Amino acid sequence: MLIERLRELIPADRIQLDPAVTASYAHDEAEWAAYGTPLVLVRPRTAEEVQQVVRACIEYEVPVVPRGAGTGLSGGANAVDGCVVLSTEAMTAITEINPVERLAVVQAGVVNDHLRNACAEHGLWYPPDPASAPWSTIGGNVATNAGGICCVKYGVTADYVLGLQVVTGTGELVRLGRRTAKSVAGYGLAGLLVGSEGTLGIITEVTLRLRPQRSPEHTVAGYFSSLVDAGRAVTAVGAAGIVPSALELIDRHCLEAVDQWKKMDLAVEADVILLARCDAPGPAGEEEADAIRDCFERAGATWAARSTDQTEADALFEARRLAYPALERLGPVLTEDVCVPKAAVPEMLARIETIGTKHETLIANIAHAGDGNLHPLLITPRGDHEARERAQRAFREIIDEAIALGGTVTGEHGVGLLKMDGLAKELPAEVLELHRAVKAALDPHGILNPGKVIAVDNE
Amino acid sequence: MLIERLRELIPADRIQLDPAVTASYAHDEAEWAAYGTPLVLVRPRTAEEVQQVVRACIEYEVPVVPRGAGTGLSGGANAVDGCVVLSTEAMTAITEINPVERLAVVQAGVVNDHLRNACAEHGLWYPPDPASAPWSTIGGNVATNAGGICCVKYGVTADYVLGLQVVTGTGELVRLGRRTAKSVAGYGLAGLLVGSEGTLGIITEVTLRLRPQRSPEHTVAGYFSSLVDAGRAVTAVGAAGIVPSALELIDRHCLEAVDQWKKMDLAVEADVILLARCDAPGPAGEEEADAIRDCFERAGATWAARSTDQTEADALFEARRLAYPALERLGPVLTEDVCVPKAAVPEMLARIETIGTKHETLIANIAHAGDGNLHPLLITPRGDHEARERAQRAFREIIDEAIALGGTVTGEHGVGLLKMDGLAKELPAEVLELHRAVKAALDPHGILNPGKVIAVDNE
Numbered sequence A, B: 001m002l003i004e005r006l007r008e009l010i011p012a013d014r015i016q017l018d019p020a021v022t023a024s025y026a027h028d029e030a031e032w033a034a035y036g037t038p039l040v041l042v043r044p045r046t047a048e049e050v051q052q053v054v055r056a057c058i059e060y061e062v063p064v065v066p067r068g069a070g071t072g073l074s075g076g077a078n079a080v081d082g083c084v085v086l087s088t089e090a091m092t093a094i095t096e097i098n099p100v101e102r103l104a105v106v107q108a109g110v111v112n113d114h115l116r117n118a119c120a121e122h123g124l125w126y127p128p129d130p131a132s133a134p135w136s137t138i139g140g141n142v143a144t145n146a147g148g149i150c151c152v153k154y155g156v157t158a159d160y161v162l163g164l165q166v167v168t169g170t171g172e173l174v175r176l177g178r179r180t181a182k183s184v185a186g187y188g189l190a191g192l193l194v195g196s197e198g199t200l201g202i203i204t205e206v207t208l209r210l211r212p213q214r215s216p217e218h219t220v221a222g223y224f225s226s227l228v229d230a231g232r233a234v235t236a237v238g239a240a241g242i243v244p245s246a247l248e249l250i251d252r253h254c255l256e257a258v259d260q261w262k263k264m265d266l267a268v269e270a271d272v273i274l275l276a277r278c279d280a281p282g283p284a285g286e287e288e289a290d291a292i293r294d295c296f297e298r299a300g301a302t303w304a305a306r307s308t309d310q311t312e313a314d315a316l317f318e319a320r321r322l323a324y325p326a327l328e329r330l331g332p333v334l335t336e337d338v339c340v341p342k343a344a345v346p347e348m349l350a351r352i353e354t355i356g357t358k359h360e361t362l363i364a365n366i367a368h369a370g371d372g373n374l375h376p377l378l379i380t381p382r383g384d385h386e387a388r389e390r391a392q393r394a395f396r397e398i399i400d401e402a403i404a405l406g407g408t409v410t411g412e413h414g415v416g417l418l419k420m421d422g423l424a425k426e427l428p429a430e431v432l433e434l435h436r437a438v439k440a441a442l443d444p445h446g447i448l449n450p451g452k453v454i455a456v457d458n459e
Helices: A002-009 A019-023 A047-060 A112-120 A138-144 A189-193 A227-239 A252-262 A283-298 A310-328 A342-358 A385-404 A420-426 A429-442 B002-009 B019-023 B047-060 B112-120 B138-144 B189-193 B227-239 B252-262 B283-298 B310-328 B342-358 B385-404 B420-426 B429-442
Strands: A040-042 A064-067 A084-087 A094-098 A103-107 A161-168 A173-177 A201-209 A218-224 A246-251 A272-278 A303-307 A333-335 A362-368 A373-379 B040-042 B064-067 B084-087 B094-098 B103-107 B161-168 B173-177 B201-209 B218-224 B246-251 B272-278 B303-307 B333-335 B362-368 B373-379
Touching (some): A002 A040, A019 A040, A047 A161, A047 A173, A047 A201, A064 A138, A064 A201, A103 A112, A112 A138, A138 A201, A161 A189, A173 B429, A189 B189, A218 A227, A218 A310, A227 A272, A227 A283, A227 A342, A246 A252, A246 A310, A252 A362, A272 A310, A283 A303, A283 B283, A310 A333, A310 A362, A310 A373, A333 A385, A342 A385, A373 A385, A429 B189, A429 B429, B002 B040, B002 B047, B047 B064, B047 B084, B047 B161, B047 B173, B047 B201, B064 B138, B064 B201, B103 B112, B138 B201, B161 B189, B173 B189, B218 B310, B227 B283, B227 B342, B246 B252, B246 B310, B252 B310, B272 B283, B272 B310, B283 B303, B310 B333, B310 B362, B342 B385, B385 B420
Parallel strands (some): A064 A084, B040 B084
Antiparallel strands (some): A094 A103, A103 A201, A161 A173, A161 A201, A218 A303, A246 A272, A246 A362, A362 A373, B161 B201, B246 B362, B333 B373, B362 B373
């Protein structure tokens, strides 16, 4: 019935029923998150087609699960049985890049890096840089409020969303937010949609604030023999009033995995590496870099230096980027995303180590240390069911410890499915009730990505 | 009945019934906005007392109108007949200033400048700087999403709100948002409350993101003989990739009023003055200032210079600050707050001039030109009823023209009462309906600042 209705409403080539195809759109990259079998995959090209799909879903009471590139790590884009999966991959128009207003208007399916490159041609810069930037879409970035490496200075996706075009849970196609530099005309509904993971509306177009291209970055590396020393270095950078444009931590397990794969001998030299970047203009940038190096040294770095050539600097950040695929060679990787107060980073890393030992689980750490956003990576031997169960217990304990230290269960990946239990631990019942009230107000038919973020009574 | 209940719930000295006192809490500084007679004024000291007041209001179905210092310019804090006015003026604790996490926790009634001074003692900076900063409260700033002069580089109040403690429309005392640098744990409800003018919850405490103290500012002044030239200068600064920390416009009417009052002879030299500041660190700051001066000159400034001493620089900004009181000497001032795309600033100023002529109303302009946020100031002779009606017609036409140019009816002052009609023109019916759905979800009893921002059916 729904399929026939869809065929009346949108072009036939936008509708895909082949189970071999729809299966590949049934989940994101979250390890071990449950997913169902979609009824149909639709790939609309326009906001109006998205609206038609949502209206049909309302009419036939069929859930709709929106997705961008499916690079999410929390299961937020995972299908439920019998749903419509709505992929924005065909919505790739960069509608406007406006140097005077410093904004861009893009369809939801535009890939993050494509936008960044298009902006660069106008001397403009779109900062949010999740690791998935070569593949992930702006719509997905907005739906999960994606972070990245430069957040520590430039903020997250939410900080760049001026306006959204959205199909609501009642099938209306609306514009929320603004194009002007400022506006307080009405409630901040665009901001409410950011990070709501498709549960409050389906994003079809995004108006983004841009910045002028920044000055070239300087890179500083520090090798440390303990997590405590590295943590002290992070605190020292903050206390010195420096705002680096990146401040990343890579632990021994990551270094060993990269070494094994790429023969880099990093773990021979360091137990923990901190990588910082800074981009203040002119001589101030060099002063900033030197000041960061001094902070590293005073905190006990066994080696610290400002990288003077770009190739060397890029190689160091490449080691960070390689950590994840290097670890994946060892087995399935369950990715954590807790965020704790910056001062609690060393303690949190110590507790993660203890949890790994207790549950006999290899846990490597990369971290946006300057933000307190940790990505413990839990690696299990392929096919080892008991190891998987141990890892899942460790995952839950990491969440508990993050909350105990005043942190949050997800810094930038989203709640999706993997963090629903964690969210219910983090937020008191009264706040969960507010979530349900907002969900009921904006998705009265309960068809928008049901079963994600919060448990709703009628499900 | 309600009064007796309040006496059971909160200390007697927190309750004020004297009509002479309550009357002075019945409205904010919006010219000609309607207000009613409060039943009672309460001045709680704690969040728990606020909660008790709201619970009593729910029980007795009495509306509660929250207010900070009452410096608002849209009537958002105006009493309705028989309401409880809840002033946060006794909630003045700065609970925490944390240099490591770079955040502050303050009660809602803390005055903006007090917080800024307290932060400075720790080498930290709270940027949002509304003109009311010496008197207005952080709670009020958050409730209206206040702007200011440095927004053009540093953003508005919303950009600094990490978390809120709020009493909800169901009388729950909850914490929304976060203390960590990042979090996507659940919906952005703290952000939704920002700018909601007390209609979705009453803010009792705010957790604010801070920045390190910035480098000293450089000031650049430019004198122009036409609005078009000044507008071109603003566009040129943007096109040069410069982000000034202030870019303010003062028109001839303001200059004349300041001249009349302070004998400054500004209007002899210029028809329009642009004042810019920039704060890039080190030599880059001087380069920025010189580049701005060059932009001014190329756009046709009759005189432009980088101010080399702080006294001279402060005097120029003082002239801007004096514009408002100088105009008030001429009669009641109705303050506009439209925000248009930056490129539309000269056209909007031209249309404002036309509207002033048409309605025989003196309209002076100060503007956050770098943001496209204009403050046309409509001045009428005291007691001249017809002049007032002409001014109100001009006010409505300015709103219409701002919308026609792709702008918004309020950039930073809020909707309150004065912009409710404008909001209904700016937003389509479907978006107003979303507002009502959210309002009904978070204020199911309809007691929170009723009649503000949006018209609700049951009122």
